[in-house]
Amino acid sequence: MPRLQKNPTLYPHPFSRAYWRDAALELKDVRVLVFTALMIALRVAMKNVYIPVFPPNVRINTAFFINALSAMVFGPVVAILSAIITDTLGCILAPNGAYFFPFILTEIGGGLIFALLLYRVKLTPTRVILSRFCIDLFINILLNAPLMLLYYKMVLGKSYMMFQIPHILKNLFMFPIESVLLTLFLSLLAPILYRNGMLYDKGEGLKIRGKQIVLMVCLFVVGAASVIGYLYYYYSNNSISKDFTPQERYTVNCTMTDHVDDRTDLWQDEDTVCIVESAHKKFFEGETTYNVLVYTLDKEALDAKIAEARAEDPNSTYGLAEIHGYSKTPASKDDVLTLVGKATIVCKDKTGQVLSFAVSEIEPAE
Secondary structure (H helix, E strand, C coil), rough: CCCCCCCCCCCCCCCCCHHHHHHHHHHHHHHHHHHHHHHHHHHHHHHCCCCEEEEEEEEEEEEEHHHHHHHHHHHHHHHHHHHHHHHHHHHCCCCCCCCHHHHHHHHHHHHHHHHHHCCCCCCCCCHHHHHHHHHHHHHHHHHHHHHHHHHHHHHHHHCCCCCHHHHHHHHHHHHHHHHHHHHHHHHHHHHHHCCCCCCCCCCCCCCHHHHHHHHHHHHHHHHHHHHHHHHHHHHCCCCHHHCCCCCHHHHHHHHHHHHHHHCCCCCCCEEEEEEEEEEEECCCCCCCEEEEEEECCCCHHHHHHHHHHHCCCCCCCCHHHHHHCCHHHHHHHHCCCEEEEEEEEEEECCCCCCEEEEECCCCCCC
16 A cells, blocks of 8 residues: 655644644554554553552553653544543453543543644654643643542542642642653654654654753742642632532531530520531641531421321431431421521541631521
8 A cells, every 4th residue: 555645744833724634634544543553552551550659659650651652643633533542442441440431531631732732843842841741730630620529429429629639749749750751752762753754853852951941840830839829719719518429418417516516505405407508628727617507406397297208208218317418408498497596617627626616696587
């Protein structure tokens, strides 16, 4: 079969019609398709192969080397298709937990960023460093966080802190190391691929110098500042209670009820039920502030409502356990509960110790 004649043009950026036309033409090159199949097989095989850095959890996943190399050869169009196939085969052949379709976005995003910065360009360490930085910040931190939140909530039925500090620090710390290793890796293979007509630049410029080290330091600082700023904003403006699972909500409501019963005698002759209205975790301080609604429970009305619910449906789960698992809206609509107060309780995250407690009464509505 005659070799497909392709335009050898290098592009300064991917924002042109010609760039995407040439990227799409890679689908017609049999050699590129064979190379793609080999890279997919390697990426699937290397998904669980790591280079240890600091035991037990700081390590480098070797699959990203193959991801960068392949995206550099076949460009963004093939990279997207390759990522879809790789993610699907990886879940079938080497499953790591329950399959969750949105995780495919991280595979696509990683391959696409490598392709946009390394395909049909003059290869430089700066481009390699920028590609690794964008993946660590935008894919591994910003995109992965909401996907993990959905995975834990929808698949595992657990809560997941939107941004986990150890995960973020690991990605920021590993960024310079991964950038240097990736530059060395590509500098070794780029000349071989160029001689075989698979690449459009020899890779002679892939040598790290002082200005690239300065760039890595600057990007590290920018990434750390961006993440810290966003974390501060996120924790200051978002209640973590909206992400509670039913079991977690039940547990926290019962805990808050115990705190209120132990620390005030305002409603000592009545049964109280506390419902967490909002919960704000203080950034880097290891404590959470709970805003709590305090209700009194009419036990006679509850018994009557339970009997009525079970008369209509023998399998009804309505009862005290369900009430303790309420969020704000269901609690306000249940007529066996009467709102009588509000409390603000600050607790230590690790020990559950109450750091401060304040409560106020609310006059029941007529």
